[in-house]
Amino acid sequence: EDQVTQSPEALRLQEGESSSLNCSYTVSGLRGLFWYRQDPGKGPEFLFTLYSAGEEKEKERLKATLTKKESFLHITAPKPEDSATYLCAFNPGNKLTFGGGTRVLVKP
């Protein structure tokens, strides 16, 4: 069965303390691994799409990487405004299957 698992469930960081979020997946045919950011009460905001093992993408303090079995979202020198839930998902035919998310809290 296709599934995606995120860890840790929650992460508390001090401002400037870099860390990584993990998204592991077992899918029969990966057609894209997506990362979204979601603030409380709002819809997910698109961050990255990764398609091939070895691919990397960056945006400000965020960097996403992909291997054959997992993806990482690295947060470098986070700021309080990076506090959010980060969701990963894969796309077996335009119906996104999401992981449970990682709640990130960055304290000043």
Add this chain to the structure above:
Amino acid sequence: KAGVTQTPRYLIKTRGQQVTLSCSPISGHRSVSWYQQTPGQGLQFLFEYFSETQRNKGNFPGRFSGRQFSNSRSEMNVSTLELGDSALYLCASSTSGRGRTDTQYFGPGTRLTVL
């Protein structure tokens, strides 16, 4: 370019009632998908519409239905509401729903509370 819009943003209904939610996709996007988000189950796929046809369906009961109009706007309907239907309902649009570059963009959601 305007993003995905959803109306209403908040709804309060009682058990047994029905509700209709609306979604306007990003201009030029023809695929519209609906998701339910709850604290216990996370984000779950409901269904996807493309060119006024349901193309994919998740594992939800028949009380959940939807449709898409010729201008790509979509509605979803929930009949005979249950307490467990309380959730954030999210709509997402993409260009065609196929191909490597097709990313889904989400609206702000409709918060439904069933009393």
